[in-house]
Amino acid sequence: MSESSKLNILVVGSGGREHALVQKCRQSPLAGRVIAAPGNGGMAAEVECFAISVEDIPALVELAQTQAIGLVVVGPEVPLSLGLVDALAAVGIPAYGPDQAGAQLEASKAFCKDFFARHQIPTAAYGTFTELAPALAYLEKHPAPIVIKASGLAAGKGVIMAETQEAAIAAIKDMLEGDAFGSSGREIVIEETLYGEEASIHVIVSGEDFVCLPASQDHKRVGEGDTGPNTGGMGAYTPTSRVTPALQAEIEAQVIRPTLAGLKADGIDYRGTLYAGLMLTEQGVKVLEYNVRFGDPETQVLLPMVADDLVPVLLASAKGEPLPSELKFHPGAAIVVVLAAAGYPGAYAKGEAIHLPESLPAHSAIVHAGTTRDADGTIRTAGGRVLGVSGQAASLADAARLAYSVCDQIEFADKYLRRDIGHRELNR
Ligand code: AMP
Numbered sequence: 001m002s003e004s005s006k007l008n009i010l011v012v013g014s015g016g017r018e019h020a021l022v023q024k025c026r027q028s029p030l031a032g033r034v035i036a037a038p039g040n041g042g043m044a045a046e047v048e049c050f051a052i053s054v055e056d057i058p059a060l061v062e063l064a065q066t067q068a069i070g071l072v073v074v075g076p077e078v079p080l081s082l083g084l085v086d087a088l089a090a091v092g093i094p095a096y097g098p099d100q101a102g103a104q105l106e107a108s109k110a111f112c113k114d115f116f117a118r119h120q121i122p123t124a125a126y127g128t129f130t131e132l133a134p135a136l137a138y139l140e141k142h143p144a145p146i147v148i149k150a151s152g153l154a155a156g157k158g159v160i161m162a163e164t165q166e167a168a169i170a171a172i173k174d175m176l177e178g179d180a181f182g183s184s185g186r187e188i189v190i191e192e193t194l195y196g197e198e199a200s201i202h203v204i205v206s207g208e209d210f211v212c213l214p215a216s217q218d219h220k221r222v223g224e225g226d227t228g229p230n231t232g233g234m235g236a237y238t239p240t241s242r243v244t245p246a247l248q249a250e251i252e253a254q255v256i257r258p259t260l261a262g263l264k265a266d267g268i269d270y271r272g273t274l275y276a277g278l279m280l281t282e283q284g285v286k287v288l289e290y291n292v293r294f295g296d297p298e299t300q301v302l303l304p305m306v307a308d309d310l311v312p313v314l315l316a317s318a319k320g321e322p323l324p325s326e327l328k329f330h331p332g333a334a335i336v337v338v339l340a341a342a343g344y345p346g347a348y349a350k351g352e353a354i355h356l357p358e359s360l361p362a363h364s365a366i367v368h369a370g371t372t373r374d375a376d377g378t379i380r381t382a383g384g385r386v387l388g389v390s391g392q393a394a395s396l397a398d399a400a401r402l403a404y405s406v407c408d409q410i411e412f413a414d415k416y417l418r419r420d421i422g423h424r425e426l427n428r
């Protein structure tokens with residue numbers, strides 16, 4: 001293929017997910033130049049990065065135009081909910097991700113729950129509220145343990161699992177009357193607590209056409225044994241044996257297909273990733289939430305498992321064209337361990353120099369999340385989640401040994417990691 005017929009790709013975002021997307025796109029024989037905005041220290045060492053915020057929609061559109069971009073891959077939810085895909089479509093540039101209407105599935109938990117109800121998709125029983133009195137009345141009828149959620153985007157922090165009535169009342173008041181969650185909390189969802197094991201299914205969607213990636217599990221709590229506050233995710237692995245082929249078929253029949261049919265019925269031409277956060281309960285599978293983009297850090301294990309060229313699949317989705325009926329995956333398992341700055345998800349230090357190993361063992365990789373790169377090449381910490389170390393092997397146990405051996409060779413002040421990523425699967 002001639003250089004000029006190749007596809008220039010812009011990846012939007014600055015986390016580990018976007019670094020993994022940059023790496024996957026660069027492997028494609030179809031890819032021309034790959035660039036990122038704003039990128040991070042790891043991406044800057046590999047591709048040209050442009051210092052444009054993911055919220056600056058006009059500047060991102062202008063960048064895509066001036067750089068002759070043929071495919072924009074949008075990493076995070078915020079630009080999707082601000083209408084980046086719509087703005088790019090208006091100038092004829094295909095973008096991977098849903099339009100603003102589709103992005104409501106994640107941007108508004110109230111919208112999402114009403115969508116589930118309208119289309120009979122299994123989920124926790126719930127109510128949505130903007131006023132205190134009816135919220136408290138609902139709580140009287142449905143006492144704790146109960147879950148209180150800020151409806152808007154809250155970077156994974158807007159979910160309170162209230163064990164007691166007092167905690168539930170405090171969370172409701174905090175969200176509706178305080179400003180702990182800003183405008184995200186002016187509308188809340190109160191829902192039944194579900195019990196079971198969680199699993200995530202990532203689906204690449206083009207209208208009613210879809211192709212599933214292997215099931216994965218995230219580790220949202222900061223502490224070992226799944227303790228402490230929720231984070232964006234401290235590690236992930238794929239596949240999970242909990243999602244058997246029979247359960248996968250049930251998820252597709254009861255969750256994915258009705259969702260895509262429901263979106264179409266509601267006039268939404270959905271494209272991009274649909275990420276279903278599922279609870280595997282004794283009463284069957286229930287959807288906890290939808291995200292409208294790839295998970296972080298799940299992407300860091302899912303993309304390396306894809307054996308096919310992903311770029312034509314992303315492009316077909318972006319254009320609303322048919323998808324391949326299935327993707328080929330590598331056998332075995334993959335794991336990613338997040339190296340965070342101690343203190344995260346609370347306050348943490350930034351600007352610490354990071355010492356990385358000179359070379360890596362085969363089938364391992366370091367993906368950058370919150371890092372910057374100095375002019376002399378020094379990499380520094382710049383976020384709560386700093387790096388992700390991934391490993392792929394025939395078994396999850398081997399993948400974990402490989403990833404942790406690399407984690408131990410990375411040094412920075414206040415490095416914090418969980419040592420038990422994959423524990424559920426490893427202990428089965
Ligand atoms: P969400 O942002 O809605 O996925 O919630 C974040 C996390 O909170 C989920 O991954 C679950 O661990 C937990 N969670 C949310 N809703 C429920 C629920 N109804 N029952 C039990 N756990 C929940």
Ligand code: GLY
Pocket residue numbers: 218232233291294295296297298
């Ligand atoms: N790892 C959870 C998320 O990306 O939402």
